[in-house]
Amino acid sequence: MIQRRHTTDRMSQSVTHKGVVYLAGQVGNAGDSVADQTRECLVRVENLLNEAGSSKKHMLQAVIWLADMKDFAAMNDVWDAWVPKGHAPARATGSADLATPDYRVEIIVTAAVAE
Template sequence: MPKIERFEINDRLSRIVVHNGTAYLSGLTADDKNTDTSNQTKQILKNADALLRSVGADRSKLLFAQIWLRDVKDFDAMNKAWIKWLDGAEPPARATVGANFALHEILVEIQLTAAI
């Protein structure tokens, strides 16, 4: 059986799980939640770059993205930040849905899966 590796573990989750050449990132939210959806998205994607690099992946190796938005009216603002971040890389399969979050200040959460 292929090895399962877990990184940045706490009592609730592993921030990254690597198995069989695939990296699974837990849902990411912005560090500064006192900003709009576009800026929260930019923060999340910057953090995603660092997490992906830490396991030998990058945005060009994305397989799937799940995006949750507090308000689906912010879809365009999130997409502008997303497309700029992809910077010409082929986009992954993706789903975007509206969601209620436990913390009111969270406007967007993004979960990624990437090849290594």
């Protein structure tokens, strides 16, 4: 069974299938600093994971897009404080043009449903 949450005609914020939760890219508040946007992304990620019966301890993979790689260290400071010790997912970080120039970071997470 496939379960979609917070679905519009364009996308779902999360999709669960066969014990895996796939999240859409999460962004923070446009115009905020990269650290504040990262914090807000991670609040949204955590809420979506919890709603789907998962948690940040069950993350399998994270893909992080930065508008500017100069923000890598500031984003990592927030990320490192948020990820539970011993539960870091496989991760990739790259730069990309995001939906609007006011977005500095977008985070995409895949996680296992908690058993």
